[in-house]
Amino acid sequence: MFPSSNFPSQGQFLLLTDEPSSAADFLLHKSLNSHLKGSSKSRCIVLSVSESLARWKAVSARSNTNLDSYINSESLEFVDVCAASDPPNLKAPSSAPFRPVLDELRSKLGSNGAEYPLVILDDISSLEWIGFSVLDLTRFLRALLALIFKFDASLIVRHHIITPGDPDDLLRFLLELCTFHMEVRTLSSGRSGAVSGEIALHPGRTTVPTGFRTVARARAVQYRLTDAGSVFFEKGTGEAVL
Template sequence: MLLPFNLPDGILLLITDELSSPADFLLHRTLVSHIKEAKNAKSIVFSVSEGIERWKAIAAKSNVNLPQYISSGTLTFIDVLSHVRSSLDSGQPSLRPLLELVKVPLQATNVPILVIVDDITSLEWIGFSLLDITGFTRALHATCRKANATLIIRHHNVTPAEPDDLFRHLLHICTYNLEVRPLLSGRSGSVSGEVALHPGISTPASTVKLIPRSSAIQYRLTDTGAVFFERGTAGGVL
């Protein structure tokens, strides 16, 4: 699903990042790979902070025409703010309308389904309570499990030294946590950051190779995406 990490389908992957090392490149990379690798695969993107134009522009660099997939119904792009604004204005915030939008796209099917939520943290910033958001993620997770869909949720870790309650909730329900961090020594010209892979709190032992922080994989951002490599081997691509 997500190279070079070789994660299985049908999981809940929590991607955490920091303001100095945003993980949007992983979301765009995964969507493009999903579309290219699986014929007639379905994709659903809940976008809170990025408009469709940015998704189109980045996909186009990989020769993927997102409007074509939106027109065919294989990609459902949901501008979250446009669907929840009325509930915020009324003083009764509700994320329920978002769940209604995916009932049809997530109906049982024999094709792979990818669901991306980008980004869950912004829902708190615009006025939704922790209870609203955790209820939404539980319901979406249950719906995705029923359809055997892969669910990816991005969470911004604003205070890495003091994880917030939303992160703790997501860590309890996720299968894996892909942690994107800046270099402790600061960003350099050849290295943009590093990535570690941890199990969720309730994840049983599996064959997936985990990546502890002590052995984190480094990456360098380019005009077309990211290049991954082992520490100390900036020229050796994984």
């Protein structure tokens, strides 16, 4: 199955990038649902910036996943990043605006002995767009990763790419930190009814040899979005579902 249900694994940081015409929402929801269903002790904390809890529930319901049951059992928790953070301060970018978010996350990660907690930050680019400085965001990410390592968790961060081929400072920083980079792109020929886009998986600068198979752009896995979810297949086949 692509991607693997236990990916990313403990101590790993997966950077997930997408483009306006090929949003990666379906991969975030697939990762969340697979993780929660993997074990009765699985736990996930979503640091949400751009999507409401109602939206997450509605999308998961299409895949027959009832998030309310996981919320009631505290296997799934949501943190509204904008509500929990101090407003962006353009005059003092080093004022640690995300400390309340980090404190809340630290408390949630340490509250019980969850097995393989997953943290999802969706998405980092929106925080930059609403006025947080790159300095604030890089410090936030370093502190976030320190918590991931401390609690043997895994991390997925989504970043929207507006100008493909021209990485901004924040994206370059993310590429330096990540264990893997999953790249969701539109087809060069444009979206069609049979193929919605393609996915490549690159090793990050901090990657050590693992059992996960990377996928170069030349052999990118293609996908098709359906009402019930997504279908993955080898490039150029359209039939061989992974």
